[in-house]
Amino acid sequence: MPADRMRGIFTRDGFRRGFMEGMALLPGMIGFGVVFGVLAGSVGFTVLGASAMSVFVFAGTAQLLALHSWGGSGTLLAAVVAVVAMNSRYILFGAALQPWMRGAPPLLSYASLFLLVDPNWAVAMRERDMGRRDIAVFVGMGVASMICWLLGTIAGSAFGQLLGDTRRFGLDFFLPAFFLSLACDFWKGRDDVVPFVAGGLVAVLFDRYVGGSWHVLGGGLAGSLAGAFWPRRRAA
């Protein structure tokens, strides 16, 4: 029975928990949305156009990069390349989610993945490491992120020109800071040095010589493989 198979995999409680945790990310997500909205407005997007892009593409860094080369006849290709370059990390994120979502109906998994962003992925990995399998936490946080992102986009594209330079609010630092605190949370012992440092080193090389957001894919792949093949100190 599908209802039985779903037990514990998608609960109302999990959704609420994910949604509330996502709402706590509000300042960063709205701020990021405002940044996008302001820039979108400055290259001539309407509020509706900027909102449509935020809902359907739902990828902050990719949308920002697409704005850089917006306007000419080559816009289509440049925009798609921007999305692939910036979202390449999600290929790895999705791979890591798959074993965690095993047992859920494929339709639910594929629909949930539309909401994959950085914070709810990291929280799903934290849930995985705690032995929890409730996909609704991931979805709830994704929905909250979407709402904040959309509200920020609307505010930014409608009124953003009044704000001036948004960097002074430190909003660009919110996501890195969130990842750093999650890294502290994930840290269990000496074995964790290998993927973290190897990933960082390879990412710096990619960042210097390749550009885009490929450094996250390159570093993430190299660091995780190093972690998997490095001889463990602890007896397994």
Added chain:
Amino acid sequence: MSIDPNTTAGFALIVAAMAVAAYLTRIAGFFLMSFVSVTPRVEAWLKALPLAIMGSILAPIALHGGPAEYAGFAATVAVFLWRRNDILAAVAGMAAVAAMRAALGG
């Protein structure tokens, strides 16, 4: 074929193409992993992935960053160790960066 992003139809088409590309990046790894069985080695790989990703995101920022970003990193770690709260730590890091940028006039 050239698409004009300044027309409504052109804009809609570009957004649609971006949306498809973005969704494909979200499902590609998931789809491929459904053919892989989770051996102990694969499990070790997936376990190491979050920290590898975090190192990859943070290292270039650390390399390009200045005093404001370092203060932000320090505040984040300090508040995390103090309160064990991810989001509070991130907000503290952001506030430290904003304060340092204001102080340094950056």
